[in-house]
Amino acid sequence: MATLARLWYVEKTATRGSALVARRNIDRGDLILEEPPLLKLPPVPEDMIDHDRFLTANQPHNGSATVEAAILKMSDSQKADMMKLQRQPGNDRANHGRNERANHGRNDVSIVATNAFTHHIKDENGFDVGMPCVYNNISRTNHSCEPNAVVSWHPRKQRGTLHAIAQIPAKTEITVDYMADEKSCLRSSAQRNVDLQLHYGFTCTCTACHLNGAVNAPNDALRATALQEFNAPIYFVIDTVLGHPLASDEATRRTQMGHLDRYIDALNQLGLKDWKVAEAYEARAKLHEQGLSICKARLRQATVQGRAPTVNDHALWAAEDWRRAMWTNMRCSGEEHESVDIDSANVVRLQLVAAKLRSPTIPQGFP
């Protein structure tokens, strides 16, 4: 069987310890590496994850006792590999300040805290859970506030994956956003570093945190715009669209679309093409699906025939948004991923609706 040459190598950096570096040009969407975890901690319900107290003795789940028990189950070689990973002494999740005593200064526990990536997945009952995993190679990926890769979990293969979310030229460091789960990366460089120091115990030396004042100000402003668009109606939109029925009037939907589009635009300009963009496209697709069902109802009543946008337009737009969400969301990249199957089914379903109805032209200016 042919062995694919590695797309990466490990190199020492001046300020960030070891780093993964691209061996050759890597395309956006490429799978950089995948591997089984060295250590997998029990999944914790999302609403019980307390990032401030992760891996401390007081945490009801994945406290240091759970971590120690998981470490005991590791093979000698897995443990030897894990112990070669970096230990960040100030990592708050394990042993920073008040938590130091809780872990009895155990190196192995704080290595877990420094190197664990928490995957946000569904458990067997469909509940949202966070599952921290430590990897031999993936865990060598450093953080950047303008990342070019994303770490995800492949549920069927039970492996972690690292995908490129941007073009990565040869000899460039491969980086991910450690705070992608939160909205911290949408804050100013000063605020981001407060968060990174608090939760991860280091001060960021990435390029976005070392822009000079003139360049830094617009970068901070772009992040503030994204956060503002998210925080007010967007949060409502995403929360509502994904969880509850929406109000059906089109004017409100157009306003909501405007916020979503400005949010997506700012994320794209920042290069943050992670699940946040996927989530926004997904919300957009759901809004179009809402439009689709409203139009269908109108057509059934035969009261407002022929007015734009039609059911057909909504089907096409929804299909396109699903496709974008699927593509943007690098955890789904690669046709074999099971969530791609689900999303692909949505695209096909909507394209079929559109094909059956034969669309008139899409009205100008509709998002």
Ligand SMILES: C[S@@+](CC[C@H](N)C(=O)[O-])C[C@H]1O[C@@H](n2cnc3c(N)ncnc32)[C@H](O)[C@@H]1O
């Ligand atoms: C998961 S490890 C990454 C690999 C690590 N550099 C190594 O040598 O194995 C996380 C640690 O790397 C360092 N690190 C990662 N990203 C950094 C950044 N942007 N700036 C400074 N240090 C960083 C911190 O010490 C952090 O606790």
